[in-house]
Structures are given as structure tokens and as C-alpha cells.
Amino acid sequence: MWDYTDKVMDHFRNPRNVGTIEHPDGKATVGSLACGDALTFMFRLGPDGRIAEAKFQTFGCASAVASSSALTEMVLGKTLEEAEKITNRDIAEYLGGLPDQKMHCSVMGREALEAAIHNYRTGEENTVSVNEEIVCTCFGVSREEIERVAKENSLHTVDEVTNFCKAGGGCGMCRDRIQEILDEVNHAAAAAPAAPAPKKLTTLQKIRLIEQTLDEQVRPVLKKDGGDVELVDVDGDTVRIAFRGMCAGCRSAALTRDNLIAARLHEFVDPALRVVTE
Amino acid sequence: MRTVYLDNNATTCVAPEVTEAMMPYFTELWGNPSSMHAFGGQVAASVTKARGTVADFIGAERPEEIVFNGCATEGDNHALMGVAATWNGPGTIITSRVEHPAVLGPCLRLREMGHNVIEIGVDGEGRFDLEAYEAALAANPGPKLVSVMWANNETGVIFPIRRIAELGKAAGATVHTDAVQAAGKLPIDVREVPVDLLTLAGHKMHAPKGIGVLYVRRGTRMRPFVIGGHQERGRRGGTENVPYIVGMAKACELAKAALADGSEARIAAMRDRLEAGLLATCPDSRVNGARACRVPNTLNISFEYIEGESVIYLLSDLGICASTGSACAAGSLEPSHVIRAMGVPFTAVHGSIRFSLSRYTTDAEIDYVLKHTPEVVAKMRALSPFVPH
Numbered sequence: 001m002w003d004y005t006d007k008v009m010d011h012f013r014n015p016r017n018v019g020t021i022e023h024p025d026g027k028a029t030v031g032s033l034a035c036g037d038a039l040t041f042m043f044r045l046g047p048d049g050r051i052a053e054a055k056f057q058t059f060g061c062a063s064a065v066a067s068s069s070a071l072t073e074m075v076l077g078k079t080l081e082e083a084e085k086i087t088n089r090d091i092a093e094y095l096g097g098l099p100d101q102k103m104h105c106s107v108m109g110r111e112a113l114e115a116a117i118h119n120y121r122t123g124e125e126n127t128v129s130v131n132e133e134i135v136c137t138c139f140g141v142s143r144e145e146i147e148r149v150a151k152e153n154s155l156h157t158v159d160e161v162t163n164f165c166k167a168g169g170g171c172g173m174c175r176d177r178i179q180e181i182l183d184e185v186n187h188a189a190a191a192a193p194a195a196p197a198p199k200k201l202t203t204l205q206k207i208r209l210i211e212q213t214l215d216e217q218v219r220p221v222l223k224k225d226g227g228d229v230e231l232v233d234v235d236g237d238t239v240r241i242a243f244r245g246m247c248a249g250c251r252s253a254a255l256t257r258d259n260l261i262a263a264r265l266h267e268f269v270d271p272a273l274r275v276v277t278e
Numbered sequence: 279m280r281t282v283y284l285d286n287n288a289t290t291c292v293a294p295e296v297t298e299a300m301m302p303y304f305t306e307l308w309g310n311p312s313s314m315h316a317f318g319g320q321v322a323a324s325v326t327k328a329r330g331t332v333a334d335f336i337g338a339e340r341p342e343e344i345v346f347n348g349c350a351t352e353g354d355n356h357a358l359m360g361v362a363a364t365w366n367g368p369g370t371i372i373t374s375r376v377e378h379p380a381v382l383g384p385c386l387r388l389r390e391m392g393h394n395v396i397e398i399g400v401d402g403e404g405r406f407d408l409e410a411y412e413a414a415l416a417a418n419p420g421p422k423l424v425s426v427m428w429a430n431n432e433t434g435v436i437f438p439i440r441r442i443a444e445l446g447k448a449a450g451a452t453v454h455t456d457a458v459q460a461a462g463k464l465p466i467d468v469r470e471v472p473v474d475l476l477t478l479a480g481h482k483m484h485a486p487k488g489i490g491v492l493y494v495r496r497g498t499r500m501r502p503f504v505i506g507g508h509q510e511r512g513r514r515g516g517t518e519n520v521p522y523i524v525g526m527a528k529a530c531e532l533a534k535a536a537l538a539d540g541s542e543a544r545i546a547a548m549r550d551r552l553e554a555g556l557l558a559t560c561p562d563s564r565v566n567g568a569r570a571c572r573v574p575n576t577l578n579i580s581f582e583y584i585e586g587e588s589v590i591y592l593l594s595d596l597g598i599c600a601s602t603g604s605a606c607a608a609g610s611l612e613p614s615h616v617i618r619a620m621g622v623p624f625t626a627v628h629g630s631i632r633f634s635l636s637r638y639t640t641d642a643e644i645d646y647v648l649k650h651t652p653e654v655v656a657k658m659r660a661l662s663p664f665v666p667h
Contacts, residue, residue: 001594009591012588012591013592013595015661018660018661029663033583033624033625033628033664034624036585036604036613036628037585038663038664039663040663057661057662057663058661058662058663059583059584059585059628059661059662059663059664060585060588061585061587061588061604062587062588062591064585064588065588065661169612170612223389226375226395226396226397226398228389228394228395230392244394245394245395245396246396248417
């Protein structure tokens, strides 16, 4: 069982303000069934411009329900300007804390609040603009969102980012990108030694980089379908590979070679590489 | 508050007869079976007797084919790593997509070591894809190891292990099965099912945690996994865990008697009543693996529009112990690999609940669960934004 505080369990067992408001001033839904948790949050303003009523509906685990319930209690009586200042940390602290792996529940609360206020002000239903870079496609998490949770919660590792906003917790393909964003946020780039990258790779460096790229970028994809790839030889710019498992003899193997393997090797090792099958 | 324990695929209660059989080996008969003196020697006789009882339980020809170990995870690791270690070069491991992590973990390691690992899929009911399996056997010459579970822990779906073993043997493969969820729930007989290796866990069949068995058919080429001792004929080093070995044998004896006594039909009747009752009282629910052949004690049911962890917590408040394949409960973000491999619709994948019965389950307990589960489902659905109105 999770180490939930008594307050989390109380809000889970006896959630406050469940339901809907007939004519809400602001309303938003964040998350989805496929993601495993979702929250619909809405509020009504009183004549004094303060939140007079807040309601929620949640699909999710005990801490998702508790975070939503806590949020509705926290915003009551606040002006929108005051409510906007609520962070995910405030929600977690209100509940006496959440397990690390469950921090994303508090982030979901803050996101819903923000989206509902945005909805009140603009009438728009969605705060994610089309131009935004979606980093984690499994859970639909944008670059902006990752930057924000990283800054607000002083996050340094990809696992921490996953705990707080789920990004990187699905197929894992975006984990490198998340690390880059973290490095930028934490100015790690500035601290890194500014040694210029060697112009030409030695053969040994090239082989190691190819193996590393196959390991990190290619194999996880192939393994999902029970396949694998083996590096047979590297001769100058010619990379000789062999498909294994379900990839061996697969009719799409040539497509995989060109669209996945060659593309990744060009990106991460050297654009001059030519990939051939054994 | 009463406790209704319907999580027997996770672990089972230790049968009172098992505890009783073990006790003397904690108090008086604590000698080392390897000792030369009579005080240790009498303990060795008990281990030999226990080995015979376990061999009899699974139809093994000789007691020496039984290797006692620490747990089923060790047995699975031993089977996979031990067989692959005899190969001169890269070989092929054929397994299923819905195996227990105790098999998937070693498979991942073997893949890293350069072996070819093929995971056979299942259909929407969780049934093993025999056609893909046959194709994989045919397409891979060279050394092969098949490791496919007898019954699935999450859904209870039974795999056609006899056919799998026959096809594997015909193709020259070594065949292993993790029979942890089958043992005690259906007859196991290695005279009829030609597997070379078979894993058992004590604590899933009313023996304590900390004892397992690996059956190794005579003539199977494999290397030891725990090395550094002559015990178990050099196949598993370490002083024998005598009380637990005696307990394991007692549990096998009890399971055999219960199977002969028709207890599984009684369990199946209770499971079917629970299943029919929940489907009737909880609309928008579906049984995962309903059309497949299942072990009699397992019910995996998805309640749509709600999430599993919260259901488990509310059931727990009522004293009902069940489990979920939901991501949140496991501390990961991805829901159960078994339920996903079955292609269960995304509206239901996060709300799968497993009830697993035992021969100690009573009709009154099923009544209690049937009475309270619909309340829990209704409570969570009242909170859910997705319930269609």
C-alpha cells in the first residue's frame, strides 16, 4: 500500500465538492482515460468576484481524488488572482504531502485550475497552443509544462520529472529530450566543460557511438515487436547490421533499416553513414 | 472487522497442517542434513521423504528430479540462465508476452548477453498464439529454450502447455514452464506434459514464503545458478531449508488430496457465482479472459470508467483483499502488461480488479463481496467524469 497521509485518505474516502455546476464561470478537463487519470474542475464566482463554488469529478487513484478534493477547498473564497498563485506544492502540502510517484496528481490539480481560469477569461477550452512542442507523446506533456514543474519543484532527474508530470513514463523514447530540457533549465549546459567536439571520430569512437545509439534509440522500439538488431561490422562509413528475432525475415525490415536505424545513426553519429543489411 | 481474503494469486495462508509439520524442525530436529552424525542424518531422511512427496505430486519419475530452492523467481532464473549457460554461442529463447517478471527479467538479461528472445503474443481473451509459436520454432535453428507459463497469474488463463511442450520438444528445444499459478488448481503430471523444467512456489499453495521447487527432468543439460555447495546434487548450493522443505511436501500432499476431493469444482462454482453476480450488478464491466480456459480460482474483471487503485482501497476499507493491474497501484505509469497484451479497451484497462479464491474461501465470503462491491463501484463512478449519462 502507498504511504498516504491521513488527510489524503480522508479526502479520498470523503471527497468534498464532488459534482458539476449548471452554469459554471470557468471549466476545464485535464488528463484522459488512456493516461490513467483525469480531472474535470469548474467554479462559479460570487458577486464579490471571489470563487463562491467549486466542483470536481475525477477518474484516478486515491491521491488523484484527494488532490482534486483539496483543490476545491483551497480555492473557495479566493479571487482569481489569488487562486492563480496556488502551485502543485501547495496542494501536496495541504494534504500533508504525497508519495514521490504520486506528485503528478497535485500537478493535475494545478493544471485544471489554471485551465479553468483561462477558460473563464478567454472562453477557450484548451490552454495548449498548437505550436507548442509536445515532448512526451504517450501522456501529451509539453515542453512548457516540463520546464514549469522542473522550475517549481527544483527537479534534476528524468525520473523526478516523470513523478511530477508523467512525462517519460510511457515508452521512454523522450527521456533524452527531457534531460536536455532539464539541463537547460538548470544551466547545466553552462557548467559543462566547453571542450569542442572532435571533428572526426576515430573508428573505435564511431563503433561505440553506433552501439550506444542502437541501444538507446533503436532496440527499445524493435523489442516492442519481439525483434532485435545486431551490429555486424563497421567498415569506413558502411555499417553492416543483422536483424534478429521477429525482425529477421520481416517484410518491413528494409523500411525499419532506412526509416529508423539509418535515420537515428545519421542524427546521432554521422550523416555520412550507409546502413546495409547482412 | 472481518477479513475476506480473495488475493490468493498473490499469496496464500499457510495451512495449519503445514505449520504443524514444520514445527519439530525448528525445535528438536534442527540438524544439518549433510552431517555425518546420526543427529543430522535423521533430518536428511526427512528431506528425502519430502522430495519423494513433491515428485509424486507432479508425477516426476524420480525424486532426484526435484530441486528445492528459495522461491519461484529463483527457479525461473535458474531454468533460463542455467540452460542458456550450456550453449556455446547465441541461442533463441521463446517465451510469451504475458509472463511473470521472474521470466521476463532473465529474458531481458539473456537478450543483453546476445541471445535472441522472441515473445509470443496472446489474443483478446489472453490465449496463447500457437501459430506464431510454431513459426518461431521453425524459423530459428540452433539451441532453443521455450519458457511459457502454465497459467497466467493475472487472468488465470491456462496455456495449452502440453501442446507447447510437445511442439518444443519436436523442434529440439529445452522446455520450461512456470507452473506457479497452476499448481494445486489443476492436475500437474510431467509424464503427460513433456516439459524438461517446471517451477513451483510454496507460498501460492499454502506453504510459507521462502520455499520453491524446480523440477529438472533427468538428462536436461543445465548449469547451477546458486553455486558453491554440493547440495541438491550440486544443482543448488546452500544448506537445505529443512523446515520449509518439509512444509512444502505437506502442502503438496494437501493439494493432491484436495484435487482428488473435488475442491476445485467447489471453488469454480464460487468464482462463477461471483463473476455472474458482479456482471449483473455492475453495468459496464467485462471479464478479462472470459472465453478462455481459466484456472478455477481466478476472476479478472474490469469496471469501466474507474481506476483500480481507488477500488482496491475502498474494498480494503471493507476488509476485502483483492488486487489490480492498474498502473497507479504498481507505482508505475503503465497499466499491467498482461491486460495491455490482450488489447483490452483503454476505457477498461485501468480498472481491472483480480479476485482470486482458495479452498479456504467460503460462500458467506462471496456473499459479502457480492453485497459490497457494487457500492464501491457506484461510489467511484459517481466521482468519474467519464460515466456516460
